[in-house]
Amino acid sequence: MNKVDVAIIGGGPAGLSAGLMLGRARKRTIVIDEGRPRNGVTREAHGFLTRDGISPREFRRIAQEQLRVYPSVSQAEDTVVSISGEDGSFLLETATGMKIASKKLLFAAGMKDRKLKIPGLADVYGKSAFVCPYCDGWELRDEPLVVISRGAALMHFAPLLSGWTKRFVVCTNGPDELSEAERDELRDHGIPLFDTPIRAILSSEGMVNHVTLEDGIEIPCTGIFFKSEL
CATH class of the missing domain: 3.50.50.60 (FAD/NAD(P)-binding domain)
Known part of the structure; x- marks a missing residue:
């Protein structure tokens, strides 16, 4: 059983930024992300100061690398399939069977685009x-x-x-x-x-x-x- 202060569901820019600040605050944190980012199909990401035009893959690589500096933050490529409990005492289970006890939850899951059935x-x-x-x-x-x-x-x-x-x-x-x-x-x-x-x-x-x-x-x-x- 993994015990953390905060479980972040979603490892895009928002989730990774939250993980960075929680790591700097010395909070036990886990960032759970399925590894299929919405912007994975695009060549460039825009709107982030100092990183305008960077490839989404490189952006994630740098962010994940920077999180590894903080020992209280862990990262898991996985999918949360169930959540139970209440504020201060949540229990999460992932697709791989990992169980996580967390005091707080932070949802940064973003959006998913439904595919239009248009040829081409x-x-x-x-x-x-x-x-x-x-x-x-x-x-x-x-x-x-x-x-x-x-x-x-x-x-x-x-x-x-x-x-x-x-x-x-x-x-x-x-x-x-x-x-x-x-x-x-x-x-x-x-x-x-x-x-x-x-x-x-x-x-x-x-x-x-x-x-x-x-x-x-x-x-x-x-x-x-x-x-x-x-």
């Missing part, structure tokens, strides 16, 4: 198709893009993306789930809207060329942003 998307994901403009919008600034989204998520996402480029087309890949007023708002801002299902995304070496719809329309673009909950 997997070939460009992380190379020219992304989910977060704050992370990757700069590289695609002022470029012609396709946005794959619908409904309320689209009406939030479209104004957000316009900070990086005004040259984008919306593909809802089926019913747009919008009101007529929302469609009018997109038209007033000059944003083309296509609700025909997507046949395929065409690309070369991970770089998208165009999006083809089921009715034969081809939409040229150099990048894609999509909402993975579709």
Whole structure:
């Protein structure tokens, strides 16, 4: 039985940063991470001072290495499958059978992207198709893009993306789930809207060329942003 003060579930930037500070506070800490980071498909990570543009793999390597300086912090590549107990006395069990008694829990599990069933998307994901403009919008600034989204998520996402480029087309890949007023708002801002299902995304070496719809329309673009909950 491993006994710790804090069990951190998730070993991305947030979980590793928490582990660093707890290690410096001399708290017995374990960071549990399954080793499949959300940004593992991307070439670069952005938004971290002194590390802007670093590869996600290198970022994690450096962070994990720095944690090893602190003897009260341990790291485990594993998955928590059950938690019981209450504040001050939790019991965790992992997929490998490890049992951990912890006074506190810190969840830093982040997000998982659901895969869209669009032929060709997997070939460009992380190379020219992304989910977060704050992370990757700069590289695609002022470029012609396709946005794959619908409904309320689209009406939030479209104004957000316009900070990086005004040259984008919306593909809802089926019913747009919008009101007529929302469609009018997109038209007033000059944003083309296509609700025909997507046949395929065409690309070369991970770089998208165009999006083809089921009715034969081809939409040229150099990048894609999509909402993975579709």
